[in-house]
Amino acid sequence: xxxxxxxxxxxxxxxxxxxxxxxxxxxxxxxxxxxxxxxxxxxxxxxxxxxxxxxxxxxxxxxxxxxxxxxxxxxxxxxxxxxxxxxxxxxxxxxxxxxxxxxxxxxxxxxxxxxxxxxxxxxxxxxxxxxxxxxxxxxxxxxxxxxxxxxxxxxxxxxxxxxxxxxxxxxxxxxxxxxxxxxxxxxxxxxxxxxxxxxxxxxxxxxxxxxxxxxxxxxxxxxxxxxxxxxxxxxxxxxxxxxxxxxxxxxxxxxxxxxxxxxxxxxxxxxxxxxxxxxxxxxxxxxxxxxxxxxxxxxxxxxxxxxxxxxxxxxxxxxxxxxxxxxxxxxxxxxxxxxxxxxx
Amino acid sequence: xxxxxxxxxxxxxxxxxxxxxxxxxxxxxxxxxxxxxxxxxxxxxxxxxxxxxxxxxxxxxxxxxxxxxxxxxxxxxxxxxxxxxxxxxxxxxxxxxxxxxxxxxxxxxxxxxxxxxxxxxxxxxxxxxxxxxxxxxxxxxxxxxxxxxxxxxxxxxxxxxxxxxxxxxxxxxxxxxxxxxxxxxxxxxxxxxxxxxxx
Numbered sequence: 146x147x148x149x150x151x152x153x154x155x156x157x158x159x160x161x162x163x164x165x166x167x168x169x170x171x172x173x174x175x176x177x178x179x180x181x182x183x184x185x186x187x188x189x190x191x192x193x194x195x196x197x198x199x200x201x202x203x204x205x206x207x208x209x210x211x212x213x214x215x216x217x218x219x220x221x222x223x224x225x226x227x228x229x230x231x232x233x234x235x236x237x238x239x240x241x242x243x244x245x246x247x248x249x250x251x252x253x254x255x256x257x258x259x260x261x262x263x264x265x266x267x268x269x270x271x272x273x274x275x276x277x278x279x280x281x282x283x284x285x286x287x288x289x290x291x292x293x294x295x296x297x298x299x300x301x302x303x304x305x306x307x308x309x310x311x312x313x314x315x316x317x318x319x320x321x322x323x324x325x326x327x328x329x330x331x332x333x334x335x336x337x338x339x340x341x342x343x344x345x346x347x348x349x350x351x352x353x354x355x356x357x358x359x360x361x362x363x364x365x366x367x368x369x370x371x372x373x374x375x376x377x378x379x380x381x382x383x384x385x386x387x388x389x390x391x392x393x394x395x396x397x398x399x400x401x402x403x404x405x406x407x408x409x410x411x412x413x414x415x416x417x418x419x420x421x422x423x424x425x426x427x428x429x430x431x432x433x434x435x436x437x438x439x440x441x442x443x444x445x446x447x448x449x450x451x452x453x454x455x456x457x458x459x460x461x462x463x464x465x466x467x468x469x470x471x472x473x474x475x476x477x478x479x480x481x482x483x484x485x486x487x488x489x
Numbered sequence: 490x491x492x493x494x495x496x497x498x499x500x501x502x503x504x505x506x507x508x509x510x511x512x513x514x515x516x517x518x519x520x521x522x523x524x525x526x527x528x529x530x531x532x533x534x535x536x537x538x539x540x541x542x543x544x545x546x547x548x549x550x551x552x553x554x555x556x557x558x559x560x561x562x563x564x565x566x567x568x569x570x571x572x573x574x575x576x577x578x579x580x581x582x583x584x585x586x587x588x589x590x591x592x593x594x595x596x597x598x599x600x601x602x603x604x605x606x607x608x609x610x611x612x613x614x615x616x617x618x619x620x621x622x623x624x625x626x627x628x629x630x631x632x633x634x635x636x637x638x639x640x641x642x643x644x645x646x647x648x649x650x651x652x653x654x655x656x657x658x659x660x661x662x663x664x665x666x667x668x669x670x671x672x673x674x675x676x677x678x679x680x681x682x683x684x685x686x687x688x
Contacts, residue, residue, distance in 0.1 A: 158665060165664035169638075171645060196687045200671040203685060204624075204639040207617050212523045213537050216544050217512040 164194050168201060240483035247476040254469035261462045496559060503551050511548050518560060519544070521641060522567050528636040529571040531625050539574060543567035558647060565651040568633050575629050612682040619681055623673040631666035638663050 166172050167180055184191050496517075502510035522543060527536035543566045554562055605613070624632055630652075637643045637651060638659075648659045671687065678686045 158668065161668035162661060162664035165667050166660055169645070169663075171660065196671050196675070197667055199687050200667055200674060201639055203616065203620055203674070204635065204670070205642070207528075207620060207640060208613065209520060210524050210527045210533075210536075212520055212540075213533060215516070216519045216523070216537075216540050217515045218508055218544065218548060220508060 160190070160193060161197065164190075164197050167194070168198060240480065240486075243476060243480040243483050247473060247480050250469060250473040250476055254466065254473050257462065257469060258466050261459070261466060265459065500551065500554065500559060503548065504554070508548075511551065514559065515544055518563050521560070522563055525564060525636055525641055526567050526571055528621070528624060528640050529568065529633055530574065531621055535574065539567060539570050543570050546570070558650075561643065561647045561651050564637060564641060564643065564647075565653075568637065568651060572629055572633060612685070616682055616685045619674070619677060620670075623670045623677070626673055627666050627669055631662050631669070634659060634662040635666035635670070639667075 163172070163176070163180055167177065172180065184194065496514070499510045499513050503514065519540065523536055523540045526539040526543070527533060530536045530539060543563065547563055547566050550566075624635065627635065633652065634648060637648045638645075643651065645656055645659050645663075648663075649656050652659070654662075674681065674687050681687075
């Protein structure tokens with residue numbers, strides 16, 4: 146029943162639409178002819194048309210309602226409600242053009258961003274094994290050095306003395322000086338005995354030449370003697386890399402140890418006391434191991450820092466992404482404003 | 490059209506901020522604008538408010554008027570304002586001729602038909618009352634469409650522009666409004682004077 150009444154209602158609405166348009170002359174010639182033919186034979190349809198026509202007439206004949214007052218704007222009100230300045234003729238294509246521009250720029254932004262992400266991901270994947278390479282190499286190169294076989298002290302001292310001799314010669318050449326006596330040899334390791342000759346000085350920063358007392362004491366030729374060696378001064382060096390620092394450290398340790406031992410004879414110390422203040426080769430080796438273990442970690446973090454920073458070649462892409470994003474946002478806002486103004 | 494050039498000059502002057510020029514336009518169209526508002530709102534006070542607001546809004550936005558029918562421009566503003574007000578309302582206002590109060594004779598130079606007898610005048614007022622009641626039963630969009638077409642005598646295209654809808658929508662809404670009003674008048678035929686009743 147409901148469906149039937151709904152169907153009848155739709156038919157009635159369709160009929161009214163035809164009749165209403167016919168009254169207003171809004172039907173096409175063909176539709177008008179068809180309707181008039183139907184009206185000629187359908188009395189009910191004629192009655193509907195007549196009722197509709199009278200209704201329209203009654204509404205059109207409604208008398209004008211008297212206005213209660215004039216609605217002119219007083220000067221004070223007009224001053225408050227100043228008209229908006231006449232805008233430049235708004236072209237009909239402004240809003241669609243902005244819409245298209247927004248779409249294009251947005252698409253470009255998405256493409257650039259997607260491409261950057263894909264390439265960055267591929268680049269990182271390819272470089273990951275390599276990133277481990279420097280660390281591995283460094284780790285390998287800085288593998289904890291085993292404490293040198295406990296060679297004879299004499300041999301150790303001899304090697305050390307040769308290094309120092311070369312160094313002294315180089316310094317003398319550079320400075321045009323004779324041997325520069327000094328009591329400051331090289332930076333002392335942490336475990337250096339408190340009475341060891343070299344004072345603690347950070348050598349790595351550059352030239353350091355320090356006065357020292359004349360250490361005319363010879364390095365005791367333990368087990369064979371050797372040339373008198375005057376402990377040398379600090380070398381002019383640029384900031385060494387961590388690897389070089391590691392090497393220097395071991396050299397320092399060896400030298401300090403040798404010097405420490407060399408000065409032993411100048412001290413009236415009992416062997417027992419000497420043991421206390423002089424690091425044993427084993428202790429030196431342990432110190433070297435600790436230093437070497439620390440190096441890879443420091444180096445590794447240094448290398449990782451380099452790889453964590455974005456490569457310089459991706460920077461232009463990032464800038465492009467930012468610019469495209471801002472332009473797309475600005476165009477979108479302008480588009481919204483243009484469509485609103487168009488419909489105002 | 491004899492007033493076209495004058496109207497164009499008045500509009501141009503109003504766009505320059507000349508209030509007097511705009512008030513000339515107000516005097517020309519205030520009757521139609523108010524009647525439209527009244528037929529939609531069915532309440533003289535609300536119709537007056539809507540009319541005043543519409544003219545103020547029209548003055549403020551006249552800089553964006555790009556030509557065409559100024560009447561349609563005004564009709565669009567006032568019908569939109571009335572439509573917004575109707576949606577905010579929750580009750581139907583009772584139509585009462587007493588609400589008119591004193592009529593401004595200066596604003597209504599020809600209020601009555603000089604050849605009309607008092608009985609005819611009374612019947613006409615009664616018929617208008619019933620028709621207005623019937624218009625109030627219509628949905629807002631159909632009501633506005635019917636008034637723009639049959640009270641203000643706007644064309645289909647002008648109605649489409651004023652309401653920002655398509656021609657097909659105008660035809661559909663108008664047909665439905667007329668059909669419902671016809672059915673209402675049939676159901677309330679006893680209220681209509683004999684000569685106005687639908688057969």
